[in-house]
Amino acid sequence: MSGQTIRFEDGGAYERGMGGWTRLAGQVFLDWLAPPAGLRWIDVGCGTGAFSELLVQRCTPSSVSGVDPSPAQLEYAQGRPGMTGATFQHGDAMALPFPDASFDAAVMALVIFFVPDPAKSVSEMVRVVRPGGTVSAYAWNFSAAGFPYTVIQDALRAHGVTPPLPPHPEIAQEDTLRALWTESGLDTVKTRTIAVQRSFRDFGDFWAVSTGSGALKVTLAALPPATIDAVKAQVRSRLTEAADGQVTHTASAAAVTGRVR
Secondary structure, X not given: OOOOOOOOOXXXXXXXXXXXXXXXXHHHHHHHHOOOOOOXXXXXXXXXXXXXXXXXXXXXXXXXXEEEOOHHHHHHHHOOOOOOOEEEEEOEOOEOOOOOOOEEEEEEEOOHHHOXXXXXXXXXXXXXXXXXXXXXXXXXXXXXXXOOOHHHHHXXXXXXOOOOOOOOHHXXXXXXXXXXXXHOXXXXXXXXXXXXXXXXXXXXXXXXXXXOOHHHHHHHXXXXXXXXXXXXXXXXXXXXXXXXXXXXXXXXXXXXXXXXO
């Protein structure tokens, strides 16, 4: 699932960065969904298993099946402790490797904007979920500057560098997701905005965590040191640092859920 060849091959670095954001938003997301216990879940684009772990910890699932195209991410997910009832395998969101009606609930956590054909991925989730089951997702709202790394992307643009973006950043808006879910035949479609805050020890911690994996890391590595220093200075000027140096940053996502007819 890549747009500008956005790949996540370092599971540990990705977990330290986006994994932390995934859990923060995922907790709010699950509180909103309030699913019953005992469901069979599929986590599409499970990555390092950060959201899968939330399902295991908070939802008492019957089973969790994680699917992702990255071997490094899957290896990390499989190595998580306490993942009873969870399995992980290589797979494509647009061609899920499961029979029809295999699950009670399907979810995409911060993934749908990476899929080349989002509508196809939603139809696949609908296919593998039983009638009466749910299909849900949440995704960073790029249009509302909700992506955790928007501040870095803006600084790159200011210095003439095109930042990496997923194939479909425009899809992560409540109205757009509602239309996609409705057009996919889902019923009782609901949306909401999720806002979260994350604290970092200091600016150095924020920078290291935010730029330690994925295409952003590759983009920065290709720049001359002077440009990187200028980008860092601009990013730091836009963040609020406490007296002890702590940095608190915010992000927001659009969430959607619907029921299979």
